[in-house]
Amino acid sequence: MALLADLKSLNKSERGAVIASFLGWTLDAFDFFIVVMVLPNIAKDFNTAIPAVAEAIFWTLVMRPVGAFVFGYIADRFGRRLTLMIDILLYSAVELASAFAPDLTTFLILRALFGLAMGGEWGVGSSLVMESIPARLRGPISGFLQEGYAMGYLLAASLYWAAYDLVGWRGMFVIGALPALLVVYIRSGVKESPAWETREKVSTADMLRTVGKNWKIVLYIVVMMSCFNAFSHGTQDLYPTFLKVQHKLDVSSVAILTIIANLGAIVGGLSFGVFSEKIGRRRAIVIAVLLALPIIPLWAFSTSFIGLAAGAFLMQIAVQGAWGVIPVHLNELSPSDVRGTIPGFTYQLGNAVISTLAHYQAGLALSRGGDYGFALAVTAGVVAVLVALVVGFGYERKGVKMGEA
Secondary structure, eight states, X not given: OHHHHXXXXXXXXXXXXXXXXXXXXXXXXXXXXXXXXXXXXXXXXXXXXXXXXXXXXXXXXXXXXXXXXXXXXXXXXXXXXXXXXXXXXXXXHHHHHHTTOOSHHHHHHHHHXXXXXXXXXXXXXXXXXXXXXXXXXXXXXXXXXXXXXXXXHHHHHHHHHHHHHHXXXXXXXXXXXXXXGHHHHHHHHOOOOHHHHHSOOOOHHHHHHHHHHTHHHHHHHHHHHHHHHHHHHHHHTTHHHIIIIISOOOXXXXXXXXXXXXXXXXXXXXXXXXXXXXXXXXXXXXXXXXXXGGGHHHHHHOXXXXXXXHHHHHHHHHHXXXXXXXXXXXXXXXXXXXXXXXXXXXXXXXXXXXXXXXXXXXXXXXHTTSOHHXXXXXXXXXXXXXXXXXXXXXXXXXXXXXXXX
């Protein structure tokens, strides 16, 4: 009840920032996961193998740090709000263009450009929110923000279930261009970050000096986010393919299981975001990732629909429970002068480090006769332990004042 009262106390501008950033990340993830849902269908249309189309995931991920750096720099120099609007318009335009790709090469180029735009949204949006809200609400709202990612995946799965047979994969990309409408809301209902407006304005040289002074923490965040991205992408990107190819499930069954997984993700993200405000960021993350280990056999090796559903729900509670702490954790760890740049850039650089993971997971599965469950299980087990170790022995700055150096 106290948390609900605190949330109700947010003013119109603070609520607007939270809603805009949540929807931006939701629709960004929605566009990304459309590709994940239709990998086999695109491969069939372009007369190629699934690993070849999975290169689209690689190019999207590898370009995301470039976008995070570019848009983060713009946000640190010229403000969060305008940068967020430009970014959303760009990724919506590229999503629409993807629907008309005539061949695989063009499609891969467009997905690289989408990665450039997608990379900018998370860092700019999270810094806008964390600099706008009271410190006591950072943990709960962090979980809410991050689960925009799960909500986007859920929407992609729902669209696949409801409309794929009607519109095909190209039609899904056309629908994926709708996030451009969010810019109207941001323009009318969101103010600039108070911390950015009141801080002493810095030059590019000042920003570089800040990064140089904090190189250890920046390097640590890159390592941490490499492990985190392997944890999420390693359990999500090939999951629909695992269900379709290995379990021979139809469109409805794949969509239902993906929706169930993302409902678990939302529960996990919201819960551990709240817990992190009470027990600390690192403890909340470590507990969440270690919960994944006993769930792996149920998640990866079940043969019944009920077993697959239970495994999907519980696994994503653990995965996104850990991720729910990340928006606040990275913003608290990042120096004030470069808070628009560092959270998003390090997050997306971690994505680039593991950008070939889906390709190698698909290759491992094919080398074992299409055993995607084995590839998913190995990835989840190894990476969960790595995340627990890196975070457990890492840094924490819970409650730091956002406007201070």
